[in-house]
Amino acid sequence: MIRALTLPLLASAMLMSVSACQMPGEDLKANVYSADQVNSRQAAKVIQILAVLPAQVEVDNSANRRTAQLASGVFGAVAGGFLGGGLAHRNVLATGAVGALGGGALGAAGGSFVPETVLVGGVSITYVDEGHTFNSAQVGKACEFIPGRALVIETSPTTTRVQPNASCPVTTKA
Template identity: 40%
Template sequence: MKKIIALSLLSAVILSGCGVTGEQYKASTYQVSALNQKQEAKTINIIAVTPAKVQVDNKEAKKDVAAVGGFLGSIAGAFIGNNQGETLVGGVLGGVTGGASSMLVSDKVMVDAVSLTYSENNKIYTSTQVGQACEFKPGVALVISTQANETRVQPNSVCKES
């Protein structure tokens, strides 16, 4: 039984590394419905770039961990149970334990973001964008708006490869 729990927990820990990156929230990421559509664009002047964090939903990753953890737990439990003459019991217990491993994965995760301070029409504004600080620098940047009050500040810098 201890081996089943250990294997299931190990599976969950490995799978939790496949969590949310926030990529879908970046200003430079679009839904298919936004392709080939006219969007209002304007330029702004970025004054300051400050690192930030944004809390995003991780429920899909949690569901994936439960499904895969249950599957892997069932296999591991059946294998371990087979060695002890209890294949079915081991498989069921392993599946339940593996499925429960999703409790180790948070509903929300923090992803890298930036808080941009910029000027537009002699007024100062801020906008938080998912991304890395190295993607933005003080100076001119393009803002694309697909709906009212949306500021999709496009990166105006490139991160150096490390």
């Protein structure tokens, strides 16, 4: 009975851990700051947004890939151990161990199918700053930006964060 319950419980735990993966690119949004940027002075100025165009931003997904490999490997090892041990007639321990090794290797290989980079939604913002026209690609939604005045924060001489100057409509579930 315990053996019959263990595999479904482990499968549930694995699915929960994989589903807890962070959405790639969320940490790159203009309104997300790292710990070393909090309470630090950064240059800011008002700009004039001329155009907001949809864009795709390629972001690192290696953390989710490693999580998937680990979770798949552990799940494969447990499942392989149970299946190998359950199918054995004489040497349950040896067959279970071989099943666990094989299942773990196959599971980890399966987790490798998660791509190292993914495309996330973004915007290409064209703006005027002190008479010069610039463009800045940002992770975010087009509905968060509109032509008009906005705040840009310069985190380095070449890195800008155009702050959202609009809100996306809130959808309610019927």
